[in-house]
Amino acid sequence: MQLKKVHHIAIICSDYAISKHFYTEILGLEVIREVYRKERDSYKLDLALNGEYVIELFSFPDPPKRPSRPEAQGLRHLAFEVKNIENAIEELSSKGVALEPIRVDEFTGKRFTFFSDPDDLPLELYEI
Template structure:
């Protein structure tokens, strides 16, 4: 059996780099570790952290193809972030012009959660700890 330690990072390819960079850094508040332009690929690579821990690689590529994500398409279903206060997090998203789905309760854990989308319609979740 593999001896995995944790998830190292999640890679996301966006359709509009500047819009997605703003979304993940300004709206979600992720910290920039490094930003590199790779001229040979006409691509940016932005490494992002949450609370000092590297979690996302944001890529841009010229004309990336669309990938179906709903309803229940095969592949990555969503990316979830923990929050301490779902109500405050929802209010902040709304203040930023983002309308999340109604808050639901996980029938197994009793915890509250909601979904919203990034600029490329990637499903994101907030899960109250």
């Protein structure tokens, strides 16, 4: 097996309209396709970042909550690369997103910060 890259990340949200707004209007991901699956009472929204398919956003009726903090088992967070962390923080802050203070990766010396999506999924900005 020769893995090439991560194809996509699937996220189940609690409120589809709020999460769709967050990922498209706040983070600026592009909608590739949106499908309503009547038999499952579920939306599936395919999103791209810079033209590359990255996230499937799903809605389901009453999905169970998944603990995400502190250090719960499973997917820890989703990180996005940015060129200038201050500019990214300023843009997100202007859209009402609360961010943690900037930290420095002790191994790479790179700067990063965390924020959350509408369902408290931890998201990271990592300066390259």
